[in-house]
Amino acid sequence: MNDEQMIDCPEDSQQLTRLRAIMHRLRAPGGCPWDAEQTHESLLPNLIEEAYETVDTIRRGDWEHLKEELGDLLLQVVFHSELAEEAGRYNFDDVARIVSDKLVRRHPHVYGDSAVTDTDGVLSQWDAIKRQEKGDEEEPYLHNTGKGLPAMLRASKLQKKAAKVGFDWPDDAGVIDKIREELSEVEEELESGDRERLGSEIGDLLFSVVNLARRHKLDPEILLESTNVKFETRFHAVDQSLQAEGKDLSSATLDEMEQRWQQAK
Template structure:
């Protein structure tokens, strides 16, 4: 099959090859000027945005739209692989081979003779194999954990990994007490007026709240985004209610806004 025939091919079973052929043509001389100019660095924002848009469709249960978002996310993987192949580093096949090998290697209870009893056993085995791959006991246990993630997600991953070796609160009461302790320290620094110390204590408070979510297997990033959506919807409802009364946000009093906010809830 020629390159053009592959690009035009609608058949099942070859759509991954078709996507790669399209991407290659877009980057080739005479292709698309915009695609030809892109680099790993210039595509970073696209990669992040597509990942979050995929998360959004899943949270909303928009399964038909999810197909499109997964495609957009897949395009980012193919695009970065194309750039790497052009630079002579590795190809998409190398990327796919690497993750396939990793999955087989880290699932010896499926592809080998290892025995695990439950999900916790699978995760412990995964981490043990991963650590051996990354340098064994010579590597710091938390080294590179969550690097590049937003701070809240990284806190979540750091805490999860520490908990796997037993560094965790025995029950929720300890976490609640820690949150109260950190909140009291925030209040103290508010009175003291030391902005640097206040910043540190607010960070400690956030870290402790993430710990409570983590203990209940709740992703704090998703929890916060859900609250963001709820806040946006209620604020918009408040705004519309004020407009209906002939009042705009810039001239509304806090009391008027609070009344409509409560009504929106």
């Protein structure tokens, strides 16, 4: 089938080919003006947004909606692959091939003769193969770790990798002491009035809290988002309670809002 015939193709096994044909048509002359104007750079907000919307759907356990969000995320991969093909760099097949080759290469316990049988062994083996592939044994150990990730996720990834070579607290007590130490330093800088040093100390405090989450295999990004949702829900309840009494947020006192906050909890 040519691209035009693929547009309405109903066969399940051809849907990825159909998606690529649609994308190609949208970018072609006479297609969609918006799609035709896009670049790798202009699509970055979409890529990030779709990834986070997919994460949110999984957190909420909305499995039916997840299907749509995964489709939106897949579209971003297809879109960027189309742009690369137009530039003569590579195409979607090359993208799929490189990840398929990587999966086979990094799973010698499945596709080769490695004797690894547990999760820790698999992860250690994966890291060793990855370092060998990239030829970066001579690079600093944390070179490019988590590059491009949001800061909180990157902090966790940096800490996790450092812990693999023994750079970690022996128990939670050390982490808690570190959090208290960093909090004390924040308090000192609050009194000093030095905003730059205050910011640095707050960053250290956040890093230490992330470390506590990491040690317990908790994702700090997910934890913070859960708290965001909780805050939003409770604050909405405060707003609703005030409205029920003919008041609004702008005219309510802090004590009135705090009272309703405690009720919402």
